[in-house]
Amino acid sequence: MTTSIVVDNVSKTFRYQYNRTLKQMLRPDRRKRDAEPDEPRPSDTFKALDGVSFEVTQGESIGLMGLNGSGKSTLLKLVSGVMVPDGGQVLTRGRISGLIATGAGFHNELSGRDNIYMNAAMLGMSKEEIDSKFDDIAAFADVGRQLDMPVGNYSSGQFARLGFAVAVHVDCDIFIADEVLAVGDRPFKRKCLKRMKEIRESGITMFYVSHSAGSVQKMCDRAIVLDRGKVGFDGDVDEAIKYLHYDDGDEDGDEDDVDERDEALASDI
């Protein structure tokens, strides 16, 4: 079996980037303008990812789960090469496509049509390839007459439609999907999930970030749960979901409502 992704002891450190507090700025003594030991300092850092290791075989479909801020998007940025780790290494085999941040790489002053060409070229498609797939991409995005308007005037959903439409038409070996269900209306989400199912069935490695238990169950063979920057769980999807529910202790029922809606959406596919 061919290895598609190797993430080996990867760490990523960020700065908190605090601004000086008003109290610190107003301190008369310049030497004391720096933070007291119990106050945030502009130089404070934290590890968004800490010693993360796993391997993915070509064709596997991985659901990446975890609470807000656990490091999922950061990990996808490292896998896609948008960001570099400051410890460990990430190895990937083949061309990567997908949607990491909605509308990333779009130029606001250009039309949707021009952005399709530009974005597809950035993802490695030739002019001929884009010409031949253009109608399918535009049909998938389905933004109507807005296609010839500057994307700066698009709604966030229209932005996402365009980005996703291009990403799913790139021939790739690894497909990365973040925020797919966060924007876009229900018919578009359904269309995205259907297309991702086709991508998965064609043997492309898939990395899918989702808070939705239903769609991960439907879409993935394995789930990795990040827990404050570390791998908390790696294995069976149902076990991963149990791990998450056990850990967050949410008993107010809100999450169950969300799960039910996601479940309904996933069962539509």
Ligand SMILES: Nc1ncnc2c1ncn2[C@@H]1O[C@H](COP(=O)(O)OP(=O)(O)OP(=O)(O)O)[C@@H](O)[C@H]1O
């Ligand atoms: N460029 C950056 N500079 C500083 N901190 C960052 C940066 N990018 C992410 N972070 C921080 O790293 C942590 C992990 O963020 P990340 O976006 O990877 O989480 P996530 O698991 O994708 O969260 P969510 O489920 O909310 O999308 C968060 O605390 C976030 O504030």
